[in-house]
Amino acid sequence: xxxxxxxxxxxxxxxxxxxxxxxxxxxxxxxxxxxxxxxxxxxxxxxxxxxxxxxxxxxxxxxxxxxxxxxxxxxxxxxxxxxxxxxxxxxxxxxxxxxxxxxxxxxxxxxxxxxxxxxxxxxxxxxxxxxxxxxxxxxxxxxxxxxxxxxxxxxxxxxxxxxxxxxxxxxxxxxxxxxxxxxxxxxxxxxxxxxxxxxxxxxxxxxxxxxxxxxxxxxxxxxxxxxxxxxxxxxxxxxxxxxxxxxxxxxxxxxxxxxxxxxxxxxxxxxxxxxxxxxxxxxxxxxxxxxxxxxxxxxxxxxxxxxxxxxxxxxxxxxxxxxxxxxxxxxxxxxxxxxxxxxxxxxxxxxxxxxxxxxxxxxxxxxxxxxxxxxxxxxxxxxxxxxxxxxxxxxxxxxxxxxxxxxxxxxxxxxxxxxxxxxxxxxxxxxxxxxxxxxxxxxxxxxxxxxxxxxxx
Numbered sequence: 001x002x003x004x005x006x007x008x009x010x011x012x013x014x015x016x017x018x019x020x021x022x023x024x025x026x027x028x029x030x031x032x033x034x035x036x037x038x039x040x041x042x043x044x045x046x047x048x049x050x051x052x053x054x055x056x057x058x059x060x061x062x063x064x065x066x067x068x069x070x071x072x073x074x075x076x077x078x079x080x081x082x083x084x085x086x087x088x089x090x091x092x093x094x095x096x097x098x099x100x101x102x103x104x105x106x107x108x109x110x111x112x113x114x115x116x117x118x119x120x121x122x123x124x125x126x127x128x129x130x131x132x133x134x135x136x137x138x139x140x141x142x143x144x145x146x147x148x149x150x151x152x153x154x155x156x157x158x159x160x161x162x163x164x165x166x167x168x169x170x171x172x173x174x175x176x177x178x179x180x181x182x183x184x185x186x187x188x189x190x191x192x193x194x195x196x197x198x199x200x201x202x203x204x205x206x207x208x209x210x211x212x213x214x215x216x217x218x219x220x221x222x223x224x225x226x227x228x229x230x231x232x233x234x235x236x237x238x239x240x241x242x243x244x245x246x247x248x249x250x251x252x253x254x255x256x257x258x259x260x261x262x263x264x265x266x267x268x269x270x271x272x273x274x275x276x277x278x279x280x281x282x283x284x285x286x287x288x289x290x291x292x293x294x295x296x297x298x299x300x301x302x303x304x305x306x307x308x309x310x311x312x313x314x315x316x317x318x319x320x321x322x323x324x325x326x327x328x329x330x331x332x333x334x335x336x337x338x339x340x341x342x343x344x345x346x347x348x349x350x351x352x353x354x355x356x357x358x359x360x361x362x363x364x365x366x367x368x369x370x371x372x373x374x375x376x377x378x379x380x381x382x383x384x385x386x387x388x389x390x391x392x393x394x395x396x397x398x399x400x401x402x403x404x405x406x407x408x409x410x411x412x413x414x415x416x417x418x419x420x421x422x423x424x425x426x427x428x429x430x431x432x433x434x435x436x437x438x439x440x441x442x443x444x445x446x447x448x449x450x451x452x453x454x455x456x457x
Contacts, residue, residue: 001022001023001024001025001041001429002023002025002044003020003021003022003023003036003037003041003043003044004021004023004025004041004045004309005018005019005020005021005036005044005046005047005234006018006019006021006046006048006049006050006392007019007047007048007049007091008044008047008049008050008381008405008408009021009050009051009379009394010049010051010382010409011032011381011382011384011388012092012292012382013241014205014382014405015049015405015408016033016034016049016413018034018348019032019033019034019050020032020034020035020036020037020240021050021182021382021388021428022032022037022041022274023388023428024179025336026387026427027387027426027427027429028100028385028386028387028427029382029383029384029385029386029387029388029429029437030384030385032382033035038257039409040148041259044195046302046392046393046422047394047422047423048363048392048393048394049389049392049393049395049400049408049421050129050382050390050392050425051363051391051392051393051403051409051412052116052207052363052367052378052381052382052389052391053113053114053116053389053390053424053425053426054110054112054114054115054116054329054366054367054370054391055115055116055117055118055318055319055366055367055368055370055371055374056114056117056118056319056320056321056370056376057118057259057318057319057320057369057371057376058117058118058120058232058267058270058291058303058320058321058322058350058452059105059117059118059119059120059320059321059322059324060119060120060121060122060324061101061102061105061106061119061121061142061145061321062089062093062098062101062102062123062321063086063089063323063324064101064105064323065089065093065097065382065450065454065456065457066085066086066089066100066103066323066450066456067323067324067325067457068325068356069087069456070086070087071365072323076221076430078300078301078360079237079301080238080301081298082300084172084234086323086368087172087173088172088243089454089456090123090175090176091127091172091174091175092127092456093123093452093454094428095132095137095138097450097453097454098138098141098142098145098169099141099142099283099450100145100146100150100445100447100449101323101450102104102141102142102146103148103149103443103446103447104143104150104443104444104446104447105142105145105324106145106146106151106153107147107149107432107437107443108173108327109321109327109433110149110150110151110426110431110432110437111418111421111422111425111432111437112327112328112329112418112421113329113391113418113421114151114242114327114424115151115152115372115390115391115424115425115426116152116153116154116220116370116374116389117146117151117152117154117206117372118153118208118230118232118268118320118370118373119142119146119153119154119155119156119272120156120158120232121139121142121155121156121157121158122158122160122176122208123138123175123176124138124139124157124175124176124177124178124187125174125175125177126175127175128146128174129174129175131139131291131399132363133190134190135186135187135190136157136187136191136194137258138195138245139155139157139190139194139410140197141190142155143155143194143195143198143201144196144197144198144387146198146200146201147197147198147200147201148430148439148443149431149437149443150426150437151200151426151431152200152201152202152374152389152426153198153202154201154202154230154373154374155191155195155201155204155205155232156202156204156205156206156232157184157187157204157205158176158206158207158232159178159181159184159205159207159208159212159213159217159221160176160177160178160180160207160208160212160213161170161171161177161179161180161184161213161214161217162211162213162214163212164211164212164213164244164245164247165210165211165245165248166248167245167304169234170232171340172305174310176208180217180218181220181221181375182225184443185224185225186276188203188205188225188251189430190204191355197264197332201432202374202375202376203229203375204221204229204231204232204373204375205221205225205226205229205230205231205232205376206221206230206231206232206233206235206268207221207233207242208233208395208433209234209235210233210241210245210253210256210257211244211245212233215249215256215333218260218261219260220276221255222261222262227266228371228375229266229375230266230272230374230375231266231268231373232267232268232291232373233267233268233269233270233306234255234270234271235254235256235257235271235272236253236271236272236273236274236275236279237268237271237272237273237297237302238273238274238302239274241253241276241412242263246311247277252275252276252279253277254269254272254275254282254283255278255279255282256318256399257280259284259335262455263283263286263287263288264284264286264287264288265288265289265316265372265377266288267284267286267288267289268288268289268290268291268318268373269288269289269290269291270290270291270293270322271290271291271292271293271297271302271319272290272305273297273302273303273304275306277309279307280309280310280313280315281313283315283346284310284313284314284315284316285313287316289315289316289317289318289369289372289373289412290304290305290310290316290317290318290331290335291317291318291319291320291324291373292307292317292318292319292320292372292436293319293320293321293322293332293338294319294326294332294333294335294336295321295322295325295326295331295332295335296321296323296324296325296326297319297322297338298335298339299322299323299325299326301408301428304339304340304343305336306351307336307340308340308344310348311349311352316368316369316372317365317366317369317391318365318366318369318370318372318373319332319333319336319366320373328364328417328418330413330416330417330420331410331417333350333362333366333413334413334414335359336351336422337350339453341421350362350365352414357406357409357410358410358413358414358450359407359408359409359410359412359413359414360409360410360413362413363409363412363413368383374411376413385428386433387427387428388425388427388428389425389426389427390424390425390443391419391421391423391424392409392420392423392424392425393408393412393416393420393421393422394420394421394423397419397420399411399416400412400416400420401416401419403438416446418435419435421435422434423435427434432453
């Protein structure tokens with residue numbers, strides 16, 4: 001047994017202060033009490049407040065290598081021009097470089113309080129488009145990166161088939177392509193086999209987007225994959241995507257989903273930026289969830305998600321960092337909230353009838369629905385028998401140390417960043433402490449070598 005004494009721990013029933021956390025040998029919660037447990041023990045004393053570790057519900061790890069390098073003006077400068085620069089990176093990165101970049105990225109996620117990541121993975125093949133002998137070569141590199149950093153990963157190999165609605169794939173997409181559902185199912189099985197290399201890896205499935213997979217193949221993929229696995233897809237990110245879908249199918253993207261698929265809490269619709277009222281209601285009513293990526297959506301000029309309308313219907317959402325132009329969870333939530341405030345000309349957008357505390361509401365939406373995006377739907381905050389994954393707010397930070405318990409979460413979300421954290425724990429062990437990972441020098445060296453080899457910065 002292991003006992004850790006925190007200044008406070010946030011549980012389902014509120015703050016426990018002080019908090020003694022008893023863990024078993026696997027780092028699972030035995031009990032959390034306000035008084036020392038009985039018996040003889042030596043507690044590790046932590047001057048900080050433990051809150052549940054964050055879930056990053058949407059990641060394209062390789063894109064971290066180009067973060068900040070696509071900001072020189074060209075005309076027209078939009079999502080589609082950015083995509084061409086992203087394709088250049090996708091065509092050049094090797095498996096070794098992928099692992100090095102992803103390890104650095106996942107280490108930075110941990111530093112920012114994320115303890116789990118859903119990796120929306122579509123870079124599958126050799127540079128010439130021929131598949132590797134191991135179909136899951138690139139997926140295994142991502143799993144190895146997660147193991148090296150110490151973060152949980154849900155690997156989601158994505159089905160990518162077409163260059164657009166009714167279009168053949170382009171040369172820039174050749175590393176992504178599975179020609180049909182059988183080829184995709186082979187990739188899924190190879191990915192499942194790769195999970196054996198890391199005990200904190202799990203599997204999801206999905207299609208890249210409606211524009212990237214034929215409608216019949218989307219339906220078969222949903223029907224013939226394990227219904228217990230989370231199903232992810234991009235949808236309605238750009239106005240052009242909506243217009244193209246209307247031209248091709250006579251329906252908007254989410255309308256097509258509602259007419260052709262059994263939408264349910266299994267589904268995680270990434271971005272969903274441009275929705276009609278019936279689509280907002282359809283997603284919320286089905287229990288399907290939206291994955292929002294505010295810093296990336298802002299960087300790409302995607303548009304504003306209809307959060308207030310979605311929220312009023314009980315819609316559920318999680319948060320991802322997508323292209324990793326930003327990695328701070330408080331910043332992601334602030335961008336999301338402030339964009340709504342500017343549009344609606346009022347404050348305190350994050351709330352529900354049951355939860356008027358904006359900080360707690362934002363954290364709960366991100367955490368509970370983020371776990372569902374990872375494929376786990378029955379977690380509670382530091383529940384008995386669950387591994388103790390936490391981000392610890394530093395009691396000696398000037399704002400945190402002088403804050404009442406009822407204002408701690410809003411202080412984090414609206415005035416915090418990674419400097420607010422003392423560190424991050426996975427299964428009761430520090431993976432980040434005082435801003436540092438124990439393997440940081442090695443991880444940084446490998447990352448720098450990969451970037452020099454890619455020569456894209």
